[in-house]
Amino acid sequence: MRTHTTRRLLAALAVVSTLTLTATACGSDASDGGGAAGGPKDVNAALEKGGKVTVWAWEPTLKKVAEDFEKKYPNVDIELVNAGTGDKQYTALQNAIAAGSGAPDVAQVEYYALGQFAIGKSVEDLAPYGAERYGTTFTPGPWNAVTQDKAIHALPMDSGPMAFFYNKKVFDKHHIAVPTTWDEYVQAARTLHKADPKIFITNDTGDAGATTSLIWQAGGHPYKTDGTDVTIDFTDEGTQKYTATWQKLLDEKLLAPVSSWSDAWYKGLADGSIATLSIGAWMPANLTSGVASASGDWRVAPLPQWTKGDKASAENGGSSLAVPKAAKNKELAYAFTEFATTGAGATTRVAQGAFPATRADLESKAFLDTKFPYFGGQQANQIFAESARNVAPDWTYLPYQVYANSIFNDTVGKAYVTPTKLTDGLKAWQDASVKYGSDQGFTVNK
Incomplete structure (x- = not known):
């Protein structure tokens, strides 16, 4: 795995997209992310063949996830790139899409910003890859934020109840x-x-x-x-x-x-x-x-x-992982996105301090019983979990x-x-x- 930071002079962001963040898609639960989708676009063959996946993200917990993914799939190389935080990355991504070159295979996109890439059809619908089976894996707020009718524009990475x-x-x-x-x-x-x-x-x-x-x-x-x-x-x-x-x-x-x-x-x-x-x-x-x-x-x-x-x-904050239409290795990109947001990948990130978007992690005894020395030993995750369940x-x-x-x-x-x-x-x-x-x-x- 290689990590590096890209710094650019970025032009103003041209917004050309929309998304209604209210529909909820349905699906069966799954917990074993990373190459087992089995949908119309099966990623298993791509994982066996291997290749490089470029991921634009500023979230530090993805480093360990990328290492684990490469260990599980030694033919795949994950390249983590910090192309800027928030708006700076969105500008870079929009510019790369407009230029027709330089777009990553996976991009971190905050929920409030996802719509601008969805209406312009610049991100993949992940439903054909089998993502619909995660309809009950995630808590309602994050899942609603990435879905529109039957389309799934990204997979939730974390949340901010x-x-x-x-x-x-x-x-x-x-x-x-x-x-x-x-x-x-x-x-x-x-x-x-x-x-x-x-x-x-x-x-x-x-x-x-x-x-x-x-x-x-x-x-x-x-x-x-x-x-x-x-x-x-x-x-x-x-x-x-x-x-x-x-x-x-x-x-x-x-x-x-x-x-x-x-x-x-x-x-x-x-x-x-x-x-x-x-x-x-x-x-x-x-x-x-x-x-x-x-x-x-x-x-x-x-x-x-x-x-x-x-x-x-x-919700206050939270990000997803999306696969741009311009991605060179879409099947591999989906495999990493699935791995990083579900199952062991999600648990790895939670262990490093990320707040879970997955029900299993949010409701686990280990998570709920965690004592925070900073808060005088308080089991604060119980309050956070209750908040996640009560998001309007x-x-x-x-x-x-x-x-x-x-x-x-x-x-x-x-x-x-x-x-x-x-x-x-x-x-x-x-x-x-x-x-x-x-x-x-x-x-x-x-």
């Missing part, structure tokens, strides 16, 4: 109960900030992914897609629940004006001035490595609810969500730094997204 991370040391010091509703969350924010003006309930300078995830949890459906017909409406009931609550936090200056992943963010998480995070279940590894000094201070709880007694959750259904991303997210701070972001109201910022985001979609040939809000 949300949870509530809080600094127990800070909460105990100020006698704050863990909030179970967002109204209680606002009150906790007020109490903490009044007790110590240096403490903020959380940080937020405007983040598209966090915003859409909380709207999702609130039952919002601002995006609807039917072929090339797109509807964008940030006045729906779920979105209004979110904006009403978040506007209070903005008006009362209860959110730390600190960007996530910055040095100031890590410092705030370490010293307790940022007291909570509502984020994906992949966060523990980042706390352990980036905020080591606060080990033992933090705990995990379910997300606060918009309606008392509910258990709704949402039927969420849809825009077919050009990558572009929409790129203009979030130019529109909604103004509500964080000016008197602009959050509802007005979302309206500006909606208008800009409508114009862009119409310019790209979609029928938007008509």
